[in-house]
Amino acid sequence: MHAEEKMTLEKWPASPEKQTLEAKNKFLGFWLFLGGETVLFASLFATYLALKDKVPGPDHALAKDLFEIPLAFLMTMLLLTSSITSVYAMYHMKNFEFKKMQLWLGITVALGLAFLGCEIYEFYHYVHHYGHTFTSSAFGSAFYTLVGFHGAHVVFGLAWIITLMVRNAKRGLSLYNAPKFYVASLYWHFIDVVWVFIFSVVYLMGMVG
Amino acid sequence: MENNQTNTGNATVDIAYRRKKNAEEMRHQVITFTLMIFLTIVAFVAVGAGMSGWFTVPFILLLAAVQVAFQLYYFMHMSHKGHEAPALFLYSGLLVGLITILAFVTIVWW
Numbered sequence: 001m002h003a004e005e006k007m008t009l010e011k012w013p014a015s016p017e018k019q020t021l022e023a024k025n026k027f028l029g030f031w032l033f034l035g036g037e038t039v040l041f042a043s044l045f046a047t048y049l050a051l052k053d054k055v056p057g058p059d060h061a062l063a064k065d066l067f068e069i070p071l072a073f074l075m076t077m078l079l080l081t082s083s084i085t086s087v088y089a090m091y092h093m094k095n096f097e098f099k100k101m102q103l104w105l106g107i108t109v110a111l112g113l114a115f116l117g118c119e120i121y122e123f124y125h126y127v128h129h130y131g132h133t134f135t136s137s138a139f140g141s142a143f144y145t146l147v148g149f150h151g152a153h154v155v156f157g158l159a160w161i162i163t164l165m166v167r168n169a170k171r172g173l174s175l176y177n178a179p180k181f182y183v184a185s186l187y188w189h190f191i192d193v194v195w196v197f198i199f200s201v202v203y204l205m206g207m208v209g
Numbered sequence: 210m211e212n213n214q215t216n217t218g219n220a221t222v223d224i225a226y227r228r229k230k231n232a233e234e235m236r237h238q239v240i241t242f243t244l245m246i247f248l249t250i251v252a253f254v255a256v257g258a259g260m261s262g263w264f265t266v267p268f269i270l271l272l273a274a275v276q277v278a279f280q281l282y283y284f285m286h287m288s289h290k291g292h293e294a295p296a297l298f299l300y301s302g303l304l305v306g307l308i309t310i311l312a313f314v315t316i317v318w319w
Contacts, residue, residue, distance in 0.1 A: 009224060010220040010224070014227055018291070027295075028294055028295075031294060031295035031298045031299065032298045034295075034298065034299060034302070035298030035299050035301055035302035036302060037302070038299060038302030038303055038305075038306050039302045039305050039306050039309070041306070042302075042303075042305070042306025042307065042309050042310055043306070043309050045306075045310055046309045046310040046312070046313035046314065047313065049310065049313060049314050049317075050313040050314065050316070050317040051317075069253060069256070069257055072253075073249075073253050076249055076253075077246075077249070080242075080245060080246065080249060083242075083280065083284055084238065084239070084242040084284075087235075087238050087242075087284050088235070091231055091234075091235045091238075094227075094231050095227075095228055095231055186285055189280055189284045189285045190285070192280060192284075193277050193280050193281065196273050196276050196277050196280070197273055197277070199249075199252075200252065200269045200270060200272070200273035201270075201273075204252060204253070204256045204265075204269050205266055205269065207256050208256055208262045208265050208266055209262060
């Protein structure tokens with residue numbers, strides 16, 4: 001069975017994401033990349049923890065002045081929900097239901113965009129109401145680097161998923177593109193993994209003081 | 210390819226069986242998701258209630274660790290077979306990462 005073969009429900013294997021050699025290599029390489037991403041984000045978290053609330057003067061806003069529960073909660077719910085919708089998309093992929101997979105990936109993208117909108121509003125709010133910018137303090141630099149890096153991952157993940165959806169819209173599922181969808185969904189889950197630590201370490205611990 | 214198929218020789222039976230298995234797994238995923246939402250709400254409530262930081266900080270970090278384990282093992286399928294290499298990569302990354310955090314935090318706080 002080769003990757004470009006026209007697929008039918010009867011021929012569709014149980015693990016379509018790992019049938020070809022290319023798919024297996026993609027899977028392994030991608031997890032190696034995620035191991036590297038873990039180190040990247042850990043060093044950004046370390047920097048943030050070291051520089052939290054390090055501001056040049058008493059008139060600068062601290063973490064507990066900036067963060068608010070409702071917005072952080074809304075953003076967390078949006079991203080968490082987008083994780084289960086992408087699980088649902090992969091469930092349809094395994095069942096060889098291309099249209100439903102595209103639909104649930106579309107919902108995932110919509111939730112991701114909503115998250116991004118909240119984040120843009122949040123940064124705008126911090127800059128204009130608190131003067132909390134990238135260059136205003138070491139705290140600001142560390143905060144925007146960590147949260148901004150995560151936001152950049154969301155942007156990249158959305159671009160990736162949208163590109164896959166558009167490129168394969170008329171092709172349908174094959175053993176060539178199934179691993180591509182699978183790896184993109186892994187990336188999306190990893191973004192959520194990082195966010196779990198961001199909302200806990202940055203927002204919740206920031207509000208505790 | 211054959212070794213990965215559930216082969217009864219009857220394609221319709223195989224498809225029905227696999228769909229049932231997939232649906233069952235999806236149900237477990239939804240349960241995991243419900244638990245994750247619940248843990249998130251508990252963490253936010255713990256902070257919103259304004260309890261002492263000595264309790265809240267370790268508590269929300271514990272909830273975060275549980276939630277990440279759910280993500281990795283269920284949503285990202287690390288509980289499935291054939292994930293030895295991913296586990297090695299991820300835990301190696303985590304080890305280096307945790308040492309980095311420990312080093313930075315001890316330098317600054319002590």
